[in-house]
Amino acid sequence: MAETGSGQTPEFGLDDADLAIEPTVFGPSAFAGKTVLISGGAGGIGRATAWLMARCGAAVVLTGRDAAKLDAAVATLRAAGLDASAKPCNVRDPASIAALHDWIWDEVGGLDILVNSAGGQFPQAAIDFSVKGWNAVIDTNLNGTWYMTQEAGRRWRDAGRPGSIVSIVVVTRQGLHGVAHSIAARSGVIGLTQALAVEWAPLNIRINCVAPGSIETPGWRVYDPSVIGAYPRSNPMMRTATSWEVAEACAYLSGDGARYVTGEVLNVAGGGQLWGETWTIPRPDYFNGPGRTLRQKDETP
Numbered sequence: 001m002a003e004t005g006s007g008q009t010p011e012f013g014l015d016d017a018d019l020a021i022e023p024t025v026f027g028p029s030a031f032a033g034k035t036v037l038i039s040g041g042a043g044g045i046g047r048a049t050a051w052l053m054a055r056c057g058a059a060v061v062l063t064g065r066d067a068a069k070l071d072a073a074v075a076t077l078r079a080a081g082l083d084a085s086a087k088p089c090n091v092r093d094p095a096s097i098a099a100l101h102d103w104i105w106d107e108v109g110g111l112d113i114l115v116n117s118a119g120g121q122f123p124q125a126a127i128d129f130s131v132k133g134w135n136a137v138i139d140t141n142l143n144g145t146w147y148m149t150q151e152a153g154r155r156w157r158d159a160g161r162p163g164s165i166v167s168i169v170v171v172t173r174q175g176l177h178g179v180a181h182s183i184a185a186r187s188g189v190i191g192l193t194q195a196l197a198v199e200w201a202p203l204n205i206r207i208n209c210v211a212p213g214s215i216e217t218p219g220w221r222v223y224d225p226s227v228i229g230a231y232p233r234s235n236p237m238m239r240t241a242t243s244w245e246v247a248e249a250c251a252y253l254s255g256d257g258a259r260y261v262t263g264e265v266l267n268v269a270g271g272g273q274l275w276g277e278t279w280t281i282p283r284p285d286y287f288n289g290p291g292r293t294l295r296q297k298d299e300t301p
């Protein structure tokens with residue numbers, strides 16, 4: 001695997017050399033004339049989405065907290081002849097989001113599409129969550145997504161310009177265990193998305209979610225190798241997926257092909273939303289037993 005723009009080969013997932021040549025169903029001008037803001041744009045899924053949309057003609061603006069990571073990602077995109085820029089921002093901080101949008105509207109010429117890919121969590125049994133840990137995950141994934149979304153919505157409303165938003169969530173309703181804080185936050189984002197799809201339809205703003213399954217990215221560094229080994233069995237396709245496979249879903253939902261789609265959650269999970277279970281912490285022994293029939297129900301397990 002080749003070097004990434006950050007000068008490092010990622011432990012998990014595609015690097016920039018891969019993203020520069022991955023085949024796509026989208027044409028080279030599918031996003032021509034569009035400006036796309038991607039939070040978490042130097043991470044795994046955000047970076048793939050940036051490459052895909054930039055290769056299809058978009059001007060991409062990456063954001064995240066780590067300026068050096070953003071600069072390296074932009075340098076690699078530009079070296080490939082693509083239109084990319086970056087400005088750091090912490091999605092937990094509304095003031096830094098306002099400054100980012102000021103810059104986009106003053107210097108870049110406005111915005112057409114927002115992809116909320118900043119996010120993440122750590123695996124832990126919920127009963128052991130600290131207040132700080134719970135708040136960190138809720139603040140990043142629910143509040144951060146809301147602050148970014150509201151700022152984009154206000155700018156589009158004030159400019160009388162249409163907009164499209166895609167927020168990356170997780171599969172909340174089928175067997176993802178050990179990340180209850182994230183399930184709570186992402187369920188909030190899904191509910192928010194459904195509410196805004198209605199409220200913001202008069203503003204000509206569409207808003208949808210993509211729920212990835214088991215996607216190999218640098219974000220996997222927080223998971224123990226023993227649980228990662230089971231991720232391919234989290235879905236009936238019996239495999240993990242690439243960030244590119246999620247990027248293509250983001251491109252579809254955010255682009256004109258989905259012009260009559262709003263308030264949806266598109267699972268990109270190999271059917272994992274219907275089948276299987278994923279433990280991000282060791283599976284408790286309780287679930288490894290044979291279970292009990294009605295006859296056995298009063299007996300000790």
Ligand SMILES: CCCCC/C=C/C(=O)SCCNC(=O)CCNC(=O)[C@H](O)C(C)(C)COP(=O)(O)OP(=O)(O)OC[C@H]1O[C@@H](n2cnc3c(N)ncnc32)[C@H](O)[C@@H]1OP(=O)(O)O
Binds near residue numbers: 136
């Ligand atoms: C089928 C496949 C399933 C996989 C499902 C999903 C996978 C992914 O989403 S992977 C891609 C996403 N990327 C990440 O998750 C990146 C890693 N995560 C994080 O960076 C953090 O969890 C964060 C998102 C919450 C970032 O917040 P931040 O404030 O920067 O975090 P801190 O490290 O400062 O921690 C704050 C606070 O949180 C508690 N905590 C953090 N890590 C752990 C841990 N491993 N175990 C227990 N508690 C943790 C802790 O209370 C921290 O405060 P301090 O104690 O003062 O450090």
Ligand SMILES: NC(=O)C1=CN([C@@H]2O[C@H](COP(=O)(O)OP(=O)(O)OC[C@H]3O[C@@H](n4cnc5c(N)ncnc54)[C@H](OP(=O)(O)O)[C@@H]3O)[C@@H](O)[C@H]2O)C=CC1
Binds near residue numbers: 168215
């Ligand atoms: N990979 C997977 O299997 C799955 C991923 N997802 C979700 O997809 C999204 C993208 O994940 P992925 O690309 O895999 O993970 P990565 O960890 O590679 O990327 C996440 C990015 O979010 C940025 N970020 C985190 N916190 C903040 C913040 N407070 N402000 C601004 N940026 C922030 C990070 O950049 P920086 O540190 O520079 O701020 C990082 O680059 C996340 O929401 C993730 O939970 C959902 C299901 C499965």
